[in-house]
Every structure is written in structure tokens, then in C-alpha cells.
Amino acid sequence: MKLLFLGDVMGRAGRTAIRDRLPGLRADWGLDFVVVNGENASSGIGLTPDHAKLLLEAGADCVTLGDHAFDQKDMLRFIETEPRIIRPVNFSKVAPGQGVRVFTATRGRKVAVAQVLGQVFMKRPFDDPFSGIEAALKPHSLGGAVQAVLVDVHAEATSEKMALGHWLDGRASLVVGTHTHVPTGDAMILPGGTGYMTDAGMCGDYNSVIGMDKAEPMRRFITGMGRERFTPAEGEATLSGAYVETDDRTGRATRIVAVRVGGRLQPSAP
Structure with a gap:
């Protein structure tokens, strides 16, 4: 299976890049399933229902969120009506929506998508991500009930993301980090067959x-004082993420490539 994961969509620039480029990527790369992190798609903080619809209509099969999952209050209700949106499994015991779901990809193949929040350096003390993601994935055995498993680790610390990657090695097709908006150069396949990348970067x-x-x-770094609100940059966006190919029989990754399309970053693609 050919899978694409795209990192945090950032404001109008990120939405525009997804709208304009993702349909072509699906066709040109023969993608079977696409996951997009929409955490910052609306003014850089959270995701509105209208912007969620834009990402889905552009070709995302699933949209993940993060620690800003419900900063746009309309998402509290919308997530209950749109099963293609995933919030972190350990966000809150009373949070609406689901942290893991099984989707149908091309040719009827099943893909489980889950998201988990890290604890290190995060502003809120979220529940243990290791036990949370283990419980979430237990019913979805790789190469058994599902043909692929994708896990979005929304966390700050690279060490915590790496530990979760190794914890899930052999139980996921792809473990990819989000949240820092800075893409890492460590796309690899772990010993147990899990594709891994510490951070997908942002769109x-x-x-x-x-x-x-x-x-x-x-201004705030230099003076220690704020004058205005943060606003998303609106120049041409780069789509950043990871492209993964998997073995349908085992669910393990056979190839992983960092993706950089458009904008200022050095281009890379499958």
C-alpha cells in the first residue's frame, strides 16, 4: 500500500497548498490512503468544521488533531458527526470523538489511524501515552485485522517520540511525529518493520x-514583551511529511521517504 502523511497544516498558506497540490499528488503517486494533521489549519490554532471539510475534500482520508484539538469550539460538536477526524487517545476521558479508527483504503484494505499526545514539555499533563496507545491499538493487529496502522505522535520532545516509535516497532506501519513544525531528517525503517520519522514538519x-x-x-524573543497577536505567515507553503510503502500481508513498511513539495524547502518526493 502507498501511504502519505502530511504534517501540521498551518493557517491559510497550508490550507491553500493542500487544496492545490494534494489532488495531484494522489493521482501522480498512486496513493492508497492519506492522513493530514489539521491541528493549526485555522488561524494557526485548532481546526474549524469548514476548514476540516476543505482538507477532506482535497483528498485527505483522515485528519488528525493535537493539543489544540478543541481550541475552535465548533469542533466539540463537529467531531461527533465526522468520523474522519481523529483526536488524541489520551486528550481527556470526557473528550468527544475518537482517538483511533479503522478506515477503508483502496481495494477494500483496512487502515487503522491513531493519535497520541506526549507528556514531556507539553503545557498540560496528559495521560501516559505509552499505555494509552497500546490499549488503542490492541484490537487492531498489524497484518491481521488491518493491513496498515498509522500513528501520529503529537509531542514536543524528540526523545519521547523516538521512545514511542521503538515501543510500537512491529505493531505499526508508520509512527510519525507532529507538533514542532520542523521536519527531521531521520526517516527510517525500525528493526521490527515500522516506518519512523521524528517530525513530519508543517504544511x-x-x-x-x-x-x-x-x-x-x-520581538518577544528580543525584548521579552509582546505587542501583537501571533498570525500565520502567508507566503507559499511547503507540503511536508512522509511517504510510506507497506507490505499488505505483514503491514510492515518496505520504504519510507521524507516529502517536501513546493515552497522554500529543498524538494524531495517518492
Whole structure:
């Protein structure tokens, strides 16, 4: 199976890049299933129902969220009506929506998608991600009940993401990090057959400070004082993420490639 995961969509620039480029990528690369992290698609904080619909209509089969899952309050209700949106399994015991779902890809093949939040350096003390993701994936055995498993680890610390990758090695087709908006160069296949990348990066304008217009973040770093709200940068966005090929029989990754399409980053693609 050919799978594509795209990192945090950042504001209008990221949405526009998804709308304009994802349909072509699906066709040109023969993609079977696409997951997009929509965590920051609406003004850089959260995701509105209208923007969620845009990502899905552009070709995303599933949209994951993150620690800003419900910063746009309309998502509290919308997530209950749209099964293609996933929030973290350990966000809250009373959070609406689901943290793991099984989807149908091309030729009837089953793909489980799950998301988990890290604990290290995060603003809120979320529940243990290791036990949370283990329980979420237990009914969805790789190469058995499902042909592929994708896990979005929404976390700050690279060490925690790596530990979760090794914890899930052999139980997931792909474990990929999100949240920092900075793509890492460590796309690899772990010993047990799990494709891994510490951070997918963002789908946004990289002439920025992690997707935000540079002026206000720089002012706060230099002076320690804020003057204005952060606003997403609106230059041409780069689509960043990971492309993975898997063996349908085992569900294990056979190939993983970092993806950079458009914008300022050095291009890379399958």
C-alpha cells in the first residue's frame, strides 16, 4: 500500500497548498490512503468544521488533531458527526470523538489511524501515552485485522517520540511525529518493520517562525514583551511529511521517504 502523511497544516498558506497540490499528488503517486494533521489549519490554532471539510475534500482520508484539538469550539460538536477526524487517545476521558479508527483504503484494505499526545514539555499533563496507545491499538493487529496502522505522535520532545516509535516497532506501519513544525531528517525503517520519522514538519510557509509571521515572535524573543497577536505567515507553503510503502500481508513498511513539495524547502518526493 502507498501511504502519505502530511504534517501540521498551518493557517491559510497550508490550507491553500493542500487544496492545490494534494489532488495531484494522489493521482501522480498512486496513493492508497492519506492522513493530514489539521491541528493549526485555522488561524494557526485548532481546526474549524469548514476548514476540516476543505482538507477532506482535497483528498485527505483522515485528519488528525493535537493539543489544540478543541481550541475552535465548533469542533466539540463537529467531531461527533465526522468520523474522519481523529483526536488524541489520551486528550481527556470526557473528550468527544475518537482517538483511533479503522478506515477503508483502496481495494477494500483496512487502515487503522491513531493519535497520541506526549507528556514531556507539553503545557498540560496528559495521560501516559505509552499505555494509552497500546490499549488503542490492541484490537487492531498489524497484518491481521488491518493491513496498515498509522500513528501520529503529537509531542514536543524528540526523545519521547523516538521512545514511542521503538515501543510500537512491529505493531505499526508508520509512527510519525507532529507538533514542532520542523521536519527531521531521520526517516527510517525500525528493526521490527515500522516506518519512523521524528517530525513530519508543517504544511506552511517556512519563511516564518514555525509558521507564524516573523515579526512578533522575534520581538518577544528580543525584548521579552509582546505587542501583537501571533498570525500565520502567508507566503507559499511547503507540503511536508512522509511517504510510506507497506507490505499488505505483514503491514510492515518496505520504504519510507521524507516529502517536501513546493515552497522554500529543498524538494524531495517518492
